[in-house]
Amino acid sequence: xxxxxxxxxxxxxxxxxxxxxxxASGFTFSNFxxxxxxxxxxxxxxxxxxxxxxxxSTDYADSVKGRFTISRDNSKNTVYLxxxxxxxxxTAKYYCAKMAMAVIKTGSLDYxxxxxxxxxxx
Amino acid sequence: EIVLTQPPLSLPxxxxxxxxxxxxxxxxxxxxxxxxxxxxxxxxxGQSPQLxxxxxxxxxxxVSDRFSGSGSxxxxxxxxSRVEAEDVGVYYCMQALQSITFGHGTRLDIK
Numbered sequence: 001x002x003x004x005x006x007x008x009x010x011x012x013x014x015x016x017x018x019x020x021x022x023x024a025s026g027f028t029f030s031n032f033x034x035x036x037x038x039x040x041x042x043x044x045x046x047x048x049x050x051x052x053x054x055x056x057s058t059d060y061a062d063s064v065k066g067r068f069t070i071s072r073d074n075s076k077n078t079v080y081l082x083x084x085x086x087x088x089x090x091t092a093k094y095y096c097a098k099m100a101m102a103v104i105k106t107g108s109l110d111y112x113x114x115x116x117x118x119x120x121x122x
Numbered sequence: 123e124i125v126l127t128q129p130p131l132s133l134p135x136x137x138x139x140x141x142x143x144x145x146x147x148x149x150x151x152x153x154x155x156x157x158x159x160x161x162x163x164x165x166x167x168g169q170s171p172q173l174x175x176x177x178x179x180x181x182x183x184x185v186s187d188r189f190s191g192s193g194s195x196x197x198x199x200x201x202x203s204r205v206e207a208e209d210v211g212v213y214y215c216m217q218a219l220q221s222i223t224f225g226h227g228t229r230l231d232i233k
Binding site: 035037044045046047050059061062095100104105106107108109110112113114115 | 123157163165172176177216219221222223225227
């Protein structure tokens with residue numbers, strides 16, 4: 001059974017930093033890309049970042065480019081999202097999702113975690 | 123950036139009746155390999171999103187055959203043949219041809 005479990009969400013001050021983690025199981029982790037998707041309170045879904053199965057390719061939404069960094073450790077079946085220079089508008093539930101292919105582009109998000117909340121105070 | 127538009131924002135449907143949800147893209151989502159990189163997701167109240175349809179018309183594993191996807195290029199439709207109470211939630215389309223973007227969602231409610 002595929003499982004995706006996020007952690008690391010917290011209350012942080014504007015301008016601060018935070019690192020989210022996502023541990024996955026039930027599949028060959030290095031064979032699949034992973035993504036982070038966020039949802040601000042009462043709002044829709046916003047894709048944040050993605051990383052290929054090998055970790056050699058990454059992609060980011062314009063809203064986080066230069067501030068967030070996605071990485072993975074295939075020996076630990078874990079993907080990370082390092083967030084810096086946090087803004088109030090980054091407040092959201094952050095979901096980790098397994099992608100259906102090894103590459104980011106053209107991939108679907110076939111398994112999702114339950115999300116971890118990030119709140120940025122002003 | 124590819125923009126996805128999902129009219130309407132809200133869709134009330136009676137149980138047992140069919141429903142259609144539209145998704146229009148600002149650019150064609152048809153890849154040179156013949157696939158349309160358009161997915162449909164359902165987020166039920168209080169839950170994480172779940173994949174329903176990928177590549178425009180392929181049902182994801184375990185998804186009821188009441189759900190079907192169609193369309194190509196810039197216009198896509200998700201159809202539910204007979205709406206049930208468990209179908210309530212927000213339906214999102216997502217494109218993965220150029221980076222990834224979501225539509226704003228269509229909320230389906232039971233009349």
